[in-house]
Amino acid sequence: MDSRRLLRTSAIAVATAGLLISGCSSGSSSTSANASGHAAIKAGPADAPSAEDLAAYTTQKLTWRACGVATFECATMKAPLDYAKPAGASIKLAVARVKATGPGNRIGSLMVNPGGPGGSAIGYLQSYAGLGYPAPVRAQYDMVAMDPRGVARSEPVECLTGPQMDAYTEVDQTPDDAAEQAALTKAFKDFAHGCQTKSGTILPHVSTVEAARDMDILRQVLGDQKLHYVGASYGTFLGATYAELYPARVGRLVLDGAMDPSISSLEMNRDQTAGFETAFKSFAADCVKQKECPLGTESVEDASDRLRTFFKSVDAKPVPTGQSRQLGEALATTGVIAAMYDQAAWPELRTALAHAMNHDGAGLLALADSYYERDAKGKYANLMFANAAVNCLDLPPSFAGPAEVTASLRSFEQASPVFGAGFAWSSLNCAYWPVKATGSAHRIEAKGAAPILVVGTTRDPATPYKWAESLAGQLSSATLLTYEGDGHTAYGRGSDCIDTAINTYLLDGTPPAKGKRCS
Template identity: 70%
Template structure:
């Protein structure tokens, strides 16, 4: 296997990921929409935004054959639309035919912080089924603060290297202080380098941007496929603009009713479920680096391996050694897609022999670290959005200490690290603007919610919950492993979603696929 290719594939999958290991939940909630009735049609142009909705998009070639790009101007602050602008990067690939064009299909890979434009150009516009691409213009906008849309920046490359190596399972007061200070430095760097945009990267604001783009594309309703955090973005759009909902697919769904502690703890349990599936597969193989006795024994060996890294980091062939934090991140990265399990087995075997390069490569793919030591802004935007969308999980280190046993119950393998990682919003420089709440989107057209039973980042129960909250939600279940389901090999799932996107007919109630 070409490891470089597999890492590129994995990085694409991680674009849809919830990034809890950095201290952020995989999704978040926002404040409720304005007080207008949710069932009343929204005005054609929201108050004070006429000039924005009337702008002319100037499309141009953008270096990738068949794609056009443009820049959309949005108000930095929707509450003060005359107080400055933000520039948002948009890309599209027009419908190829045959068949009558349905409209535009916006896509978002999640994160928050994943580049929708990159996802469109590298996967969606070539990897989505041909019949869908034939009848939709495939469109993406990088959310505000992400990638090409005035990206949030927090740390330099060397600072980020140091941040990713800080011990997230502190053993004493000194290590607790070091971890807490690392979160403060991260937050301070965001304020120093991106203070102007930082208060205005909420999910509500991004959903409003999507409605403006819908109008500028000439579509009466929004057709949309969102993965992971992208499901929360899509649900928020439906809440704000129920009358403008077209065909919405929410794959790997978030539960907007949960607070930050619940989201982090339940995601921790999701990664434990995924690890158990990996371990069960591993112990059946003679070369399993976690032994062949049982999944329980494999979990014990995994914890011992992390403890050994904590005591003695190992060489990687790089200036960085493989620490417990980097090793844990590498393992977590492979949980998103079962196709990465062979790579993880190989990396664990090599690490047991003193070579940590394989796990370091997995960790780097997760953090979007480039070969030259710089980082994409994925992790910066992830924190900025999550810390704005919800009140912090923990106010300080004492609260984390009290919560650790509950997280360890959710995941004996990852619980302690995930509990401490959820401290990162405690000293965020911008107060949160959102609160957890149910999203019903009364009056919206049918919305398809997709859940995978052993999804690590967005547990299946979240999809069940969101489908139940949405007034027009329909749950489509994939009984399997990995994060999200559409386009990952299930003909049953793909057929159901394609039928919905092309004909507007949602799956039958309770439909399950494997």
């Protein structure tokens, strides 16, 4: 398992794209030593440049070309690599759109982001939002996406080769002894070193603050007075950060599967651990009602015990998958986690577990590969690379070393007897990152912003419901819309109540009544 605070929208969780977490930025150029002993690059400041400083960027003209399917168009936008030095080097960012279909008056552009960090917004637009959002919304908005800096088509962060990633994803993340601890920390260090070697120039400049500033350049280039936006999961943090930086430029913002910017990386990881435990209990409660449930038909507690026993068995003796890779505990756990994002994947998980318990790990491996965005040829998308790069820049690490993980194990295992240890150890990765974190946990109020709609799901595994409650309480103009159900995020997942409330807000700017709950 490699959770990395990875958050992804349910609509594409298992099939395609990805998502995740953040902070803000400041500081000056310097170096310091990180936990690996290597010199750490201190990211430059993301101080606000003046309108004059950015004029060359905000007045640029995009050259649109046909791309993908249907009426999709693509272009390349430039932004400063370092906002503290806007006259310096630039970065190229990929943009895509589908023009408003009409009838009705065009409201403007509606930017979308599926989260991650590391999820491709363009991939999300082309696979779902551009043609799958409700027709009245697409009629009055140009649907727009920009891959954030360091992601997918926008000068992607690169770290490891396919075979190296295969080995990395198989490393035991519940070490039983000193040797296994050493192997895990070495894997984290090698991952970080690979990112520094291949992407050292961009690593200090992929923060959420910088991505939000890029969004404002795109807003101006598109000719919009206000930013209209739907962000899911990590995309909610990106949207909230935009509102913090530019409250007067906020239009209609939907923040679905909300992050809580006020908590530390350690708190975030522990909360998410509890979130996946809640999701697993929902899956288990459903599974034990099925006569073919591989975890038994007795109780949720019994199902939990059986899953832990299974994880221990494949830790001791991995099972074959029909490929050169075997299914050990790390990949098996990732496969289970992948199915927690959407209850539509529960039948597939039941089948995969049944086969794995009968010495065929192909199904769980396929789920794990979908989580990591690994294709059949062994090539990985840059999801996990960008994910670590943004996370480790946005917030200080959860732990400085293995001793701190060991000291916190009990609290993680209390949060989740099934996943706790793995989540605790996977939270160690940023300790060895070559770029010093520039962000910090803080409240976001965005005073003066137009009404913002925050959406939370009560049994969301990746963004626990209390995060939505917290963000809605912080934002001065927020309304909380609650979905009582399972899965990650709520919009477009089958609730007419949720969809109607969000569509109404997007089309006429009216948020739902405070306290509105849907199921």
